[in-house]
Amino acid sequence: MANTQSMCTSFLGELLSATHNFSSSNPAHTANTADTFKAALYYTTATINAATTAYTSTGEVSGTNYTAGGVSVTNATNPTSTNSSATAGVGYWTPSASIVYSTVTISTAFDTVLLYNSTQSNKAVSVHTFGAQTITAGTFTLTMPSNTTSTALLRLSTT
Amino acid sequence: MIVTTTKGDMDDSLLVKKEGTIDNDIELTTWVEYWLDDELVHRSAHVTLKTSPFMDLIAASMG
Numbered sequence: 001m002a003n004t005q006s007m008c009t010s011f012l013g014e015l016l017s018a019t020h021n022f023s024s025s026n027p028a029h030t031a032n033t034a035d036t037f038k039a040a041l042y043y044t045t046a047t048i049n050a051a052t053t054a055y056t057s058t059g060e061v062s063g064t065n066y067t068a069g070g071v072s073v074t075n076a077t078n079p080t081s082t083n084s085s086a087t088a089g090v091g092y093w094t095p096s097a098s099i100v101y102s103t104v105t106i107s108t109a110f111d112t113v114l115l116y117n118s119t120q121s122n123k124a125v126s127v128h129t130f131g132a133q134t135i136t137a138g139t140f141t142l143t144m145p146s147n148t149t150s151t152a153l154l155r156l157s158t159t
Numbered sequence: 160m161i162v163t164t165t166k167g168d169m170d171d172s173l174l175v176k177k178e179g180t181i182d183n184d185i186e187l188t189t190w191v192e193y194w195l196d197d198e199l200v201h202r203s204a205h206v207t208l209k210t211s212p213f214m215d216l217i218a219a220s221m222g
Contacts, residue, residue, distance in 0.1 A: 005210075005211075007212035007214045012214065103163060105165070127212070128212075129185070130185060130186045130188065130206045130208065131181050131183075131185075131186060133190070133206070134202060135202055135203065136165060136192075136199055136201055137164050137201050138163070138191075138201050138202050138203030138204070140204055140205075140206075141203075141205040142206050142207075143205065143207040143208070145208050145210075145211060151209070151211075152211070153208070154211065154212070155211065155213050156214045156216055157213065157214065157215055157216065158215070158216050159215060
């Protein structure tokens with residue numbers, strides 16, 4: 001099997017029901033507290049893709065100092081939206097810091113990170129793939145793209 | 160420089176260092192390995208994501 005980079009399809013519907021809160025200022029929720037999002041790593045042999053609806057331990061990496069479920073994502077910047085024309089615009093969000101797995105050993109090749117909402121029953125958000133890696137008594141760092149309309153990690157666009 | 164390895168912390172002068180880079184449309188990745196004789200004792204990687212999933216939204220016309 002293989003992993004495929006994608007926005008999780010279940011995430012689309014959940015956006016319309018305000019299931020996910022990326023913002024620390026959101027009147028639709030009773031408390032102005034953003035949900036906690038986490039990032040889990042998966043082996044190249046896993047099957048994580050648009051059909052993934054929630055975090056799963058199946059296919060997740062294991063190894064020294066790696067905790068099942070992965071690490072929390074730093075979220076200090078609220079989502080942003082901007083118009084590109086009278087009929088088009090983009091809403092976007094990017095974690096505000098790199099995702100870091102420190103002093104881990106993951107001996108089997110992995111190539112995917114699943115972003116999910118640990119506050120909301122671990123519901124899946126998006127799947128991001130990269131070249132296969134192994135880590136030996138080292139640090140794996142995922143640096144985020146720039147938080148702009150064209151490069152942000154999550155982008156919702158009308159054209 | 161002290162390097163964390165499978166043998167514990169070691170001075171890098173005792174190790175062979177190998178480095179590499181992957182640069183394509185998806186990512187910019189750098190990795191570093193330290194070898195003790197023929198044994199890999201440290202490997203770290205730094206992946207910078209370039210692209211991400213993109214969601215296109217459509218508001219249907221009415222009437």
